[in-house]
Amino acid sequence: MKPKVCMLLCYLPFLDSRIFECEAKSLLNNGYDVTIIAPRKAGLLFDINGAPFNKKFRERVFYYQGIKVVTYDSERRSLNPVSDPLYQLGIKEDADFYHAHELNSFTYGKAIKQDLQQQRNKEVKLIYDSRQLIPDPFPLQINDHTKQQWHKTLLGNLQEADYVITVSNSIKSWYLAMDPMLSVEVIYNAPPLSKHIMNKNTPNDSFVVVHEGNMSRETFEKVIAITEGSNSGTDVEFKIIGGSRYGETFPVPAHLQNRVHIEQWVDYHTLPATMAGADLGLIDLDPTHSLNNMFAMPAKLFSYLNNGIPVVASKCSDIEKFIKTYQCGLVINKRNPAPADYLQVIHHLRQHPEKWAAMGSNARKVMEEVYNWNHMEKRLISIYQSLGSNQMPYLLS
Numbered sequence: 001m002k003p004k005v006c007m008l009l010c011y012l013p014f015l016d017s018r019i020f021e022c023e024a025k026s027l028l029n030n031g032y033d034v035t036i037i038a039p040r041k042a043g044l045l046f047d048i049n050g051a052p053f054n055k056k057f058r059e060r061v062f063y064y065q066g067i068k069v070v071t072y073d074s075e076r077r078s079l080n081p082v083s084d085p086l087y088q089l090g091i092k093e094d095a096d097f098y099h100a101h102e103l104n105s106f107t108y109g110k111a112i113k114q115d116l117q118q119q120r121n122k123e124v125k126l127i128y129d130s131r132q133l134i135p136d137p138f139p140l141q142i143n144d145h146t147k148q149q150w151h152k153t154l155l156g157n158l159q160e161a162d163y164v165i166t167v168s169n170s171i172k173s174w175y176l177a178m179d180p181m182l183s184v185e186v187i188y189n190a191p192p193l194s195k196h197i198m199n200k201n202t203p204n205d206s207f208v209v210v211h212e213g214n215m216s217r218e219t220f221e222k223v224i225a226i227t228e229g230s231n232s233g234t235d236v237e238f239k240i241i242g243g244s245r246y247g248e249t250f251p252v253p254a255h256l257q258n259r260v261h262i263e264q265w266v267d268y269h270t271l272p273a274t275m276a277g278a279d280l281g282l283i284d285l286d287p288t289h290s291l292n293n294m295f296a297m298p299a300k301l302f303s304y305l306n307n308g309i310p311v312v313a314s315k316c317s318d319i320e321k322f323i324k325t326y327q328c329g330l331v332i333n334k335r336n337p338a339p340a341d342y343l344q345v346i347h348h349l350r351q352h353p354e355k356w357a358a359m360g361s362n363a364r365k366v367m368e369e370v371y372n373w374n375h376m377e378k379r380l381i382s383i384y385q386s387l388g389s390n391q392m393p394y395l396l397s
Contacts, residue, residue, distance in 0.1 A: 002033040003388060006095035008086060008105040008112075010077075013046050014038035014069055017299065018131065018189055019101060021268045024067050026377040027384065032097075034067050037089050039074035049265040050246035081111040091115065097384065099127045103134045107153060110160045125162040125387040131189070133171060138289045158182065163383055168318045170295035187379050189299035193372035194272035194306050197364065206235045206259075207346055210278035210309065212271065212300040215243045219284045220250045225339035226346075227259050235259075236346060241266060241274055272307055279356070280346065281305075281329070283313040286336045297322065302371060308364035310356060312345050328363040 005027050007019060014020060014036045024034045038045060044052040061070050070093070072085035081087045086105065090098065090112040098113060100106040106128045116122045135142070135150035155178070158164070164184045166172045172184045207230075211223070223238050230236040240262045244250045252260045266274050275281075281304030287294035294316050301319065304311050311329030313319045314337050323329045330348075332341050349356040 002031055003097065003384075004033045004093070004095040005035070005097045005099055005384075006090055006093045007034070007036045008090055008098060008100045008109050009036065009038045010074075010086060010102050010104040010108075011039065012101055013048050013050075015048055016101075017048070017191075017268050018129075020067070022189075022191075022373055022376070023099070023129075023380060025065070026373075026380055028066050030377075030381050030384075032384070035070060035093055035095065036067060037070045037072065037086055037093070039086075040071050041074055043073065045071060046246075047265065049242065049244075051265075052246075081108050082115075084108060087111055094120075094122070095124065097125045097127065097387065099129060101129045101131070103150065103154060103157070106157045106161075110157045113160055126160055127163045127165060127383070127387075128157065128161050129165045130171065130175070131167045132292050133174060133295065136290060136292045138291045140289055162387055165380075165383070168295045168297040170318050174295070185379060185383060187376050188297055188302060188371055190302040190367070190371045190373050190376050191268075191271070191299070191306055193367060193374065197272065197276070197306075197308050206237050207280070207350060208237045208239060208278045209280045209282050209312075209346070210239045210241065210275045210304070211243070211282045211284075212241045212275065212303050213298070214245065215240065215250070216284075217250070218286075219282075222284060222339050222342070223260065223282075224253065224256065226342050227256050229339055229343050230346070236343075237261070239263065239275065239278060241271070271303055275303065275307055275309065278304075278307070278309050280349065281309045281311045282342075283311060283319060284337070285314055285316050285319075287314070287316050288335050294318075302367065305363040305367045306372065308360045310349070310359035310363055312342065326362055326366045328359050328366060330359075 007024065012019065024036060028034050044054065045057045046052050070089050072089055076085045078084040087108045090108060098109040100109040109126050113124050113126045116124050135147040137147060158179060164175055164182055165187050166184060167186065167189055169186055172186050175182055175184045227236055227238060238260045242265045243262055263274055283301060285293040285296055295318050296316055297318050301311060305328060311323060313323060313329065313331050315331060315333055315335050320331045323331050330345050332345065334341060
């Protein structure tokens with residue numbers, strides 16, 4: 001009988017690339033039976049950008065690409081875990097592993113694990129997949145009382161965690177500082193290695209900058225300012241893949257519509273082709289009031305590297321260390337660079353095409369050798385196998 005994995009979601013969409021495309025499919029392909037319990041809003045499941053699925057995924061329980069998806073109405077959520085639909089459906093699945101992706105779903109996973117032990121004398125394993133620090137101690141809009149409550153919840157949940165997975169070395173260190181005995185490992189948000197990339201020897205006549213994923217309005221305003229600030233000697237175009245969330249709009253001024261191109265959210269497997277031809281990948285994160293931004297290693301970083309695209313980033317600790325280690329881009333020595341700072345980087349790369357080409361080559365090489373999902377999958381499966389045999393894993397890079 002196959003070991004059964006149940007992934008618990010409170011807010012995230014079930015098609016989230018880390019959850020569905022990477023982890024769930026890898027577990028399925030390695031002999032695990034995988035179920036995702038996912039929330040509906042107003043009776044509908046929703047896509048990665050928040051848009052509701054009006055015409056598909058309407059069944060309460062269905063299989064999609066071999067993975068079982070069990071849904072519930074988020075409006076039925078309860079402050080009491082035992083009466084919450086996520087808890088009830090999780091108990092019903094009677095899985096061997098529970099894999100939680102948010103602090104809230106981690107709390108339900110803790111209750112499920114404890115109750116299966118008490119009610120059925122069943123030992124299950126609980127994994128917390130922490131892609132963010134919650135609570136982040138820096139944000140000004142969250143009051144101290146709320147942060148303290150979240151921290152207390154986290155500490156209680158960690159007592160039941162059999163493994164914690166994170167997305168950067170600094171987040172791993174943050175957890176180990178709280179509890180040196182925790183089993184913690186980093187699994188980066190890296191895609192499968194793209195088979196075909198566009199090989200270029202010099203930047204295009206019009207320098208193309210790509211941005212993948214969610215974009216803040218502040219970053220979009222920088223994009224507009226960078227485009228307007230470029231001149232005939234350093235013409236800049238932007239390709240935005242994703243950008244705004246459902247219900248938001250980022251209107252491009254009429255005079256820039258031939259230079260700022262917005263591709264709506266695209267299928268995960270078409271990302272490499274969609275960003276083909278770009279000269280530089282943008283990562284504009286402000287860590288001033290966000291430890292998450294300071295420690296971030298976002299999926300867009302690895303998408304750029306996968307295509308052999310050099311990266312430009314603001315000064316965030318983990319990204320800066322990575323870029324400088326592998327010489328795959330440039331880091332601006334500011335936490336919140338201005339448009340003029342980005343233009344200076346673009347001008348520098350236009351003036352030094354050999355440097356640009358070397359960084360692009362390094363970007364692709366590091367994905368081939370260390371960071372594509374095939375390498376990350378080995379880490380994931382090793383963790384599950386170790387929990388199944390109660391042995392510490394030997395992690396492979």
